[in-house]
Amino acid sequence: MRLAKLEERENFRNIWVMAEWSSGRIQPVTLELVGAARPLADARRSEVWTVVLGTGIADRQLNELIACGSDIVLVVDDPAFTNFVDETEARVLCALIEKHRPESVLCGATTRGRALIPRVAVQTNTGLTADCTQLAIDPENGNLLQTRPAFGGNLMATIYCANFRPQMATVRPRVMSARPPDASRRGRVIRGTLPTVSAAACKRVLEVFHSSEPGVNLADARFIVAGGRGVKGKEGFNLLRRFATMVGGAVGASRATVDAGWIPYAHQVGQTGQTVQSQVYLACGISGQIQHLVGMQSCDCIIAIDKNPDTSMMKLADITVVGDLFEVLPELIRQVSIT
Amino acid sequence: MRIVVCIKQVPATNDAVIDPETKRIVREGVQAILNPFDTYAIEEAVRLRARLGGGVEVLAISMGPPRAEAVLREAVALGADRGILLSHRAFGGSDTWATSYVLSQAIRTIGNVDLVICGKQAVDGDTAQVGPGIAAHLNWPQAALVSAVREVSTQHLVVVRMHEDGHDVCELSLPAVLTVVKGINVPRVPSLKGVLAARKSEIPVWTPEMIGADPAKIGLDGSPTRVVRTAPPPPRNKESLRFTGTAEVCAGGLLRELRKRSLL
Ligand SMILES: Cc1cc2nc3c(=O)[nH]c(=O)nc-3n(C[C@H](O)[C@H](O)[C@H](O)COP(=O)(O)OP(=O)(O)OC[C@H]3O[C@@H](n4cnc5c(N)ncnc54)[C@H](O)[C@@H]3O)c2cc1C
Numbered sequence: 001m002r003l004a005k006l007e008e009r010e011n012f013r014n015i016w017v018m019a020e021w022s023s024g025r026i027q028p029v030t031l032e033l034v035g036a037a038r039p040l041a042d043a044r045r046s047e048v049w050t051v052v053l054g055t056g057i058a059d060r061q062l063n064e065l066i067a068c069g070s071d072i073v074l075v076v077d078d079p080a081f082t083n084f085v086d087e088t089e090a091r092v093l094c095a096l097i098e099k100h101r102p103e104s105v106l107c108g109a110t111t112r113g114r115a116l117i118p119r120v121a122v123q124t125n126t127g128l129t130a131d132c133t134q135l136a137i138d139p140e141n142g143n144l145l146q147t148r149p150a151f152g153g154n155l156m157a158t159i160y161c162a163n164f165r166p167q168m169a170t171v172r173p174r175v176m177s178a179r180p181p182d183a184s185r186r187g188r189v190i191r192g193t194l195p196t197v198s199a200a201a202c203k204r205v206l207e208v209f210h211s212s213e214p215g216v217n218l219a220d221a222r223f224i225v226a227g228g229r230g231v232k233g234k235e236g237f238n239l240l241r242r243f244a245t246m247v248g249g250a251v252g253a254s255r256a257t258v259d260a261g262w263i264p265y266a267h268q269v270g271q272t273g274q275t276v277q278s279q280v281y282l283a284c285g286i287s288g289q290i291q292h293l294v295g296m297q298s299c300d301c302i303i304a305i306d307k308n309p310d311t312s313m314m315k316l317a318d319i320t321v322v323g324d325l326f327e328v329l330p331e332l333i334r335q336v337s338i339t
Numbered sequence: 340m341r342i343v344v345c346i347k348q349v350p351a352t353n354d355a356v357i358d359p360e361t362k363r364i365v366r367e368g369v370q371a372i373l374n375p376f377d378t379y380a381i382e383e384a385v386r387l388r389a390r391l392g393g394g395v396e397v398l399a400i401s402m403g404p405p406r407a408e409a410v411l412r413e414a415v416a417l418g419a420d421r422g423i424l425l426s427h428r429a430f431g432g433s434d435t436w437a438t439s440y441v442l443s444q445a446i447r448t449i450g451n452v453d454l455v456i457c458g459k460q461a462v463d464g465d466t467a468q469v470g471p472g473i474a475a476h477l478n479w480p481q482a483a484l485v486s487a488v489r490e491v492s493t494q495h496l497v498v499v500r501m502h503e504d505g506h507d508v509c510e511l512s513l514p515a516v517l518t519v520v521k522g523i524n525v526p527r528v529p530s531l532k533g534v535l536a537a538r539k540s541e542i543p544v545w546t547p548e549m550i551g552a553d554p555a556k557i558g559l560d561g562s563p564t565r566v567v568r569t570a571p572p573p574p575r576n577k578e579s580l581r582f583t584g585t586a587e588v589c590a591g592g593l594l595r596e597l598r599k600r601s602l603l
C-alpha cells in the first residue's frame with residue numbers, strides 16, 4: 001500500500017519468502033530465497049518468514065526451511081493448492097500480507113511465481129521488481145535495492161520502491177545460494193492461519209503433464225547442452241541428449257532447430273524462447289545471433305563447439321572448441337563414460 | 340463480444356543505449372518494432388474470432404508515444420478490426436503497476452470485452468508483469484504462458500499453460516486474461532486487403548480523462564517502483580580458452596578444464 005508518511009514504514013516488518021510448491025514438494029529455489037533473505041533480515045534485525053501454500057506437505061521439508069534460515073514457517077495445507085490456481089493463491093497470499101504486514105516479499109522468478117506475484121502486487125497496491133539477480137538493503141529504512149537484467153541482459157537496472165510497502169521481487173532461480181542446513185537452528189511452524197480456503201470458481205485445472213522427456217527443465221538445470229542448425233536434425237539432438245543425461249543436464253535449442261521441427265518449443269532459448277542462467281551452457285553448432293545470445297549470455301561458463309572459429313558465439317564463449325560437433329561430442333561421451 | 344489485444348512498441352535491437360547525462364534509455368533514433376511476442380497475441384485473437392463465428396470484434400490497444408500508432412496499424416494489417424492508442428504526457432514513466440492500470444481502464448471504457456490477450460513479455464522491459472497485472476486490476480481470472488487454446492465459447496476457454504517441468508490444461512470462465520508464447524501459432528503475413536485497411540484505419544488517441552484514470556495512479560508519480568540506476572552488465576572474463584586439434588585432444592582438454600573449475 002502507498003505510505004502516506006514515510007514513518008509508516010515502521011508498521012511493516014520481516015522479510016517473507018513465498019515458497020515454490022509444485023510436483024507435490026517445496027522446490028529448491030525456496031531454500032535459495034531463504035538464503036538470500038537471511039542477511040537482509042539480519043541487517044534489519046528482523047525475521048525471515050517462509051509462506052508455504054501446498055497440500056500434504058512433509059514435516060521434513062518444513063524443518064529444512066528452518067534449518068536453512070527461516071524463523072517462522074507459515075503453512076496453509078489445503079487440497080485447494082493441489083494444482084496451480086493463480087486466483088486462489090493470490091487471494092490467500094493477499095490476506096496473509098494484509099494481516100501480518102511484511103516489509104518485503106520475495107518469490108522465485110519461475111513460471112508460477114511470475115504469474116502469481118504480479119497479481120498479488122496489484123491487489124495489495126505495491127511495487128514489484130521482476131527477475132532480480134541481486135538484492136541489497138538499506139539498513140536504516142529497509143529499502144530494498146533490487147538489481148535485474150532488462151533488454152535481454154544488455155542492461156542492469158537497479159530498482160527500488162520507497163513509498164510503498166511491502167516491497168516485492170521475483171528472484172531468478174539458481175542465482176542466490178542456499179545456506180547449509182543447521183539442525184540446531186530454532187524456528188516455529190505456524191499452521192492453518194486461514195481456516196477457510198475456498199477454491200476460485202473461475203478456474204479449474206483439468207490435467208497436469210510432467211514432461212516424460214528428461215532434460216526439458218531449462219530453468220532448474222545447472223548444465224545446459226544446446227544445439228543449433230549445426231546439429232543437422234533430430235538424430236543430432238539424440239547425441240546432445242545422451243551427453244546431457246550423462247552430466248545431469250538439460251537440452252536447449254536455437255530457434256532455427258525448433259522451427260525446423262527437430263525439437264519442441266519448450267527447449268528454445270532466446271528472445272522468443274526462454275532466458276536461462278545455468279552454470280554451464282555448452283553451445284553446439286549455434287552461431288550466436290543476438291536473439292539467441294540475449295537468452296543465455298548471463299550463464300556462468302559458456303562453452304562453444306563450432307567448425308567456424310569466428311562466430312559471435314565463439315567470441316562470447318569462455319571456452320571454445322574449434323571442430324566438428326559430430327566428432328567432438330561422441331568423444332566427450334566416450335571419455336566421460338570411462339572416467 | 341470483444342477481444343482486446345495489448346501490444347507494445349519496442350526498440351528493434353536489444354542493445355540499450357543509455358544517455359550518459361540523464362542516465363535514461365535513448366529511444367530517439369532507434370528503430371521501433373512491434374514486440375515479437377505480441378504478433379502471436381494478435382494472431383490468436385484473429386483465430387479465436389474465426390472459431391467463435393460472427394459477432395466478435397478484435398481491438399488492439401497500445402500505451403505509448405504518438406509513433407506507437409505504427410504498431411496499431413500493423414495489428415490492423417494482421418487482422419485486427421481496429422486500434423486505439425493511449426498516449427499522453429501523463430502516462431510517461433509508468434511502471435508495470437501503472438501500465439496495467441491504464442490498460443485495464445481502457446478495457447473498461449471499451450466495454451463488452453470478454454477476453455484480453457497479451458504477449459508473454461516485452462523484449463525491452465522484460466518483466467512479463469503487465470498481463471497478470473491487468474487481470475488483477477479487473478479482478479478477472481488469468482492464464483500465463485498459454486501455448487494452445489483447446490476450446491473456446493462465449494462463456495469459457497480451455498487452455499494449455501507451459502511450466503518449467505511440463506504443462507497443464509485448465510478451464511477458465513470468461514471474462515479472462517491470457518498471455519501467450521511463441522509456440523501457440525504461426526502468425527500470418529499481412530494480406531493486401533489488410534495493408535489497405537491498415538492505411539485507411541482511424542486510430543483514435545485516448546487520454547487519461549477519456550478512460551477515467553485517477554491521475555494519482557498513472558505515470559511516474561503513480562508508479563510504486565523507480566529505476567534508480569542503469570549500468571551495463573559486468574564484463575565477461577575476456578580471457579577465453581581455445582581448444583583445436585583432434586576430437587580426442589579437444590574433448591580431453593575440455594573435460595579437464597570443467598573438472599578443474601568444478602563444473603562437472
Ligand atoms: C524476432 C526474432 C526473434 C528470434 N528469437 C530467437 C530465439 O528466441 N532464439 C534463437 O535461437 N533465435 C531466435 N531468432 C533467430 C535468430 O536470428 C537466428 O536465426 C537463429 O538463432 C540461428 O540459429 P543457429 O545458430 O542454430 O543457426 P545458424 O546461424 O545457421 O548457425 C549454425 C552454426 O553451426 C555451425 N556448424 C554447422 N555444422 C557444424 C558441425 N558439423 N560442427 C560444428 N559446428 C557446425 C555453423 O558454423 C554455424 O555457426 C529470432 C529472430 C527474430 C527475427
Ligand SMILES: Cc1cc2nc3c(=O)[nH]c(=O)nc-3n(C[C@H](O)[C@H](O)[C@H](O)COP(=O)(O)OP(=O)(O)OC[C@H]3O[C@@H](n4cnc5c(N)ncnc54)[C@H](O)[C@@H]3O)c2cc1C
Binds near residue numbers: 148346364433456
Ligand atoms: C530497464 C527497465 C527495467 C524495468 N523494470 C521494472 C520492474 O522491475 N518492475 C516494474 O513494475 N516496472 C519496470 N519497468 C517499467 C516497465 O518496463 C514499464 O512499465 C513497461 O511499460 C511495461 O513493462 P514491460 O515492458 O516489462 O512489459 P511486459 O509486462 O513484459 O509485457 C507483457 C505484455 O503486456 C503487454 N504490454 C506491455 N506494455 C504495454 C503497453 N505499453 N501497451 C500495451 N500493451 C502492453 C504486451 O502484450 C506485452 O507482450 C522497467 C523499465 C525499464 C526501462
